[in-house]
Amino acid sequence: MTSDRPRPTSSPTISEVAAAAGVGRATVARSLGGYGSVSEPTRAHVLAVAARLGYRANSLARSMTTGVTKTLGVVLADIANPFFAGVLRGLSDTAKQEGYDLLVLSTDEKLAEEQAAVGLLLDKQVDGLVIASAATAGDDLSHLLAARERNTPLVLIDRLVSGFDADSVVINNREAAREAVTTMIAAGHTRIGFVWGPVTVQPAEDLGTMRSVIAGALWSDGERLSGYLDALLEAGIEFDTSLVTHVLKTEGQAARAVSGMLALAQPPTAFFTTETDATVGTLRALRTRGLRYPDDVSLLGFDDTPWAAVMDPPLTMVAQPMQEVGARAAEIVTGRIKGDDSDVVHDVLDARLVQRHSVQHRAARVLPL
Amino acid sequence: MTSDRPRPTSSPTISEVAAAAGVGRATVARSLGGYGSVSEPTRAHVLAVAARLGYRANSLARSMTTGVTKTLGVVLADIANPFFAGVLRGLSDTAKQEGYDLLVLSTDEKLAEEQAAVGLLLDKQVDGLVIASAATAGDDLSHLLAARERNTPLVLIDRLVSGFDADSVVINNREAAREAVTTMIAAGHTRIGFVWGPVTVQPAEDLGTMRSVIAGALWSDGERLSGYLDALLEAGIEFDTSLVTHVLKTEGQAARAVSGMLALAQPPTAFFTTETDATVGTLRALRTRGLRYPDDVSLLGFDDTPWAAVMDPPLTMVAQPMQEVGARAAEIVTGRIKGDDSDVVHDVLDARLVQRHSVQHRAARVLPL
DNA sequence: CTATCGTCTGATACCGGTATCAACTTTGAT
DNA sequence: ATCAAAGTTGATACCGGTATCAGACGATAG
Structure with a gap:
């Protein structure tokens, strides 16, 4: 054979x-x-x-002598995630325009995979790197430092890495989350479930431990949770740790966690979800418990997808400029390759709150009682 | 600067x-x-x-002498499309296991881009190619032939290319579509809209011209439409060309076309959609016309996504094994690279009809009148 | 008729690995 | 002590390009 x-x-x-x-x-x-x-x-x-x-x-031979491969290395958590798929699309389009191809690796949020991926890409002599890093505070950053030492331009996307200052393109997660949660508070909600909080073996005990958990979490996750806390604090609402999930980030776990919250003596009247799958899991939990939004529970979450607009009723969502994140990252990294040695840039793109109809004023239900 | x-x-x-x-x-x-x-x-x-x-x-130098790059070239229509994102995920996972990296290019369904992409990948000496080709009957296939001549293994995914026999991994589109449409017919529907039909400047005049349009369409599109026709024929329902869209494949165009159909003297009572965006467009059209599914109109379409299950009511959908398509393609191509020279394989993976609640028995509405 | 400049061209070193080959060392047997 | 076999090592050709350099040739000027 x-x-x-x-x-x-x-x-x-x-x-x-x-x-x-x-x-x-x-x-x-x-x-x-x-x-x-x-x-x-x-x-x-x-x-x-x-x-x-x-x-x-033969491009290989050419690259051999010129030292230029016209290839960019891209390291993402999960290509099938709509957010990263969108980012990749933007990255790909802009890179192609600039004459670069993309070598794409996914890490499933595992640092070891990320380190291996960066090593591989560097060995393959990519001209630049775009990384959505899984590294959190205290992690071994030698792979990122290796890229720097080799003088291979590197742009961080979606997440900042504490202890490693580099060009970056991220979303204003904290502010976007604060705004979103404030919207719900303005609608009269005071008990707002947060799906997905950082993954920990057991729930945080109080605000203090939660803050330290945040410090050790993935940047974007921490920022979104901080924004949630900001909104609560601003409104004088006391923080209840039981309203923040600490489970693994799968749709099933989200559903289970939400279901658990709904069984609480004082269940949340609204949920803030930080990702597409968290939203889907939350919706699933509602469905199995026979609850409906926005009448029984209000909903608001990250990552506006085409579906959100045609749900019944349509979902209010935080829309991230995914393609733009990719496009900007590609611009920056190709610029660096061309020799742009201006100061480190930290691009922060605005997420946009798309108002639809999944958040209902609490009064509508409170009064009738 | x-x-x-x-x-x-x-x-x-x-x-x-x-x-x-x-x-x-x-x-x-x-x-x-x-x-x-x-x-x-x-x-x-x-x-x-x-x-x-x-x-x-230095991998470049090594590849230079060994002639092996441990890199696979992947050519897709659009990475941001959930179907291709899923395929890419499967491809990526399996390729990584086998020690290969992925060089990913998207073509937006344009043949010229595809040709350029294949040329580029071949120049970069990829060890194998995985292509969702945009080529249709009569198109210039020289880029695919070039790969063959160079002895670079190539696997076609999602679409077969007429006039080019190669290893392939596709879905049983025709049968899946037939089964889906038959389900709707069994529920009493006889006027079933088909979104997205092949793109043509004007609607096909009759079944005959439609058949020839199919022959010149993208394979998967043609197969799905054929499956639709099969079901109609089998049930003795006359084919109405005005129920098949011929517009560009964007969500907006889908919405407009569906809206047009709904304004017909005898509007469709059900819709069969061939892609996620077609489904979303159709839902949008329903929404703007103030219609609801499944009461006013039944719905059934391709590409089960997480959202479909949490819609209200949940959508009956045709689920394609996206990751498996990618995984199989990666297996085949890496096998060929290793030297497997057995006969050409044509893998046909089964799509699965996921019964939910977007198709309603027509009697439910007919009787009350 | 020779000097000089410019154009055109081939030979060749180089990139950083892999892989072959020949030479040298060590060991053990006779 | 001599020699063969095995073990070890360095030199080197090669992959297919890029880029430099110097030689050959022609034309023009002195």
Whole structure:
């Protein structure tokens, strides 16, 4: 079944073209590369022969001498996640425009995978890196430092990494979350469930421990939770740790956690979800408990997807400019490759609260009682 | 602002390690590569020196001599499309397991982009290709033939290409569509809208022209439409060309086309949608017309996403094994690279009809009248 | 008729690995 | 003590490009 299939037949090389055209290798290189000087007749002849032979340059060999691969390394948590898929799309479009290809690796949020990925990409001599890092405070950052030491431009996306200052493109997570939660508070909600809080073995005991948990969490997660706390604090609402999940980030776990909160003596009247799957899990929990939004429970969450607008009723969501994150990151990294050595840039793109109808004024239900 | 930033500082080379260790290049290569024979003391010494210097092999140089890049080229229509994102995830996971990285390019369904992409990937000496081709009957297939001529294994995914027989992994689109439409017919529907039909400047005039349009359409599109026709034919329902869209494949166009159908003298009582965005567009049209499913109109469509299950009511959908498509494609292509020269494989994965509640029995509305 | 400049061209070093080969060392047997 | 075999090592060709350099040739000027 398996046997020695001929090795990929490489297309003709410069030497072969040279031989076929009866000229030296250098002349072919000059004709093709368009540098140096070649007499018009020979150039035309060489070009014709090259075309006839179907000559295509070997990018590997070229990169070998030029030191440029025209390839960008991209490290993401999960390509199938709509957010990252959108980011990748923006990255891809802009990179292509600039003449770069993308080598894409996913890490599933595991630091070890991220380190291996960066090593691999560096070994493959990528010209630049775009990373949504899984690193949190205190983690080993040697892979990022290695990139820096090699002088390979690197842009962080979606998450900042504490202890590593680099170009970055992120969302104003904290402010967006604060605004979103404030909206719910303004609608009269005081018990607001937060899905997904940072993953911990057991729930945080109080605000103090929660703050320290945040400090050790993934940046974007911490920021969103901080925004939630900001809104609560601002409104003088006491923080209840039992309203923040600490489970693994899967749709099923979200559903279970939400279900648990709904069984509380004083259940939440609204939920703030930080990701698409958290939203779906929350909706699922509502469904299995026979509850409806926005009448029984209000809903507001991150990542506006096409579906959100056609739900019944449509969901109020925080829309992240996903493609723009990717596009900006690509711009920055290609700029650095070109030699832009201006100060470190920290782009913060605004998420937009899309008001629809999943948040209901609490009075509507409180009064009738 | 832009200036001469030092070229990426390449990490130490084998020569440098050799010099630092006071041995020859070959000895270092042997120690690192683990081939040939090296005395234990020197090997240990070399390894230590290499580690101290932080030596990392340059994959480019290695690929240069070995002719192997451990990289797969992936050509998709649109990475942000949930279907392709899922496929890519499967592809990525399996490829990683086999030790391959992915160079990903998207074409937006444009043949010219596809040709350029394949050329680029071949130039970069990828070991294998996975392509969701945009080519339809009569198109220039030279890029695919070029891959074959170079002996670079290639697997087609999601779409077959007429006139080019190669390993492929696709879904049983026709049968899945037939089954889905039959479900609706069984529920008493006879006028079923089809969103998205093949893109044409004007609607097909009759079944005959529709058949020829199908022959020139993207394979998967044609198959789904054929499955729709099969179901109609089987049930003895006359085909009405005005129930098949011929618009560009955007959510907005879908919404407009569906809206148009609903304004027909005899509007459809059900819709079959072939893609996520077609489903969303259809839902949007319903919403703007103040109609509800499944009471006013039944719905059934391709691509089960997490959202579909939490819609109210939940949508009956055709679930494609997206990740599996990617995983299988990766298996096949890496197998070919390893030398598997068995017969061409044509994998057909089954889509699964997930029964939920967006298709209602027509009698429920007909009787009360 | 020779000097000088410019154009055109081939030869060649180089990138950083892999892999072959020949030479040298060590060991053990005769 | 001599020699063969095994073990170890360095030198080197090669992959397919890029880029430099110097030589060959032609034309123009003195």
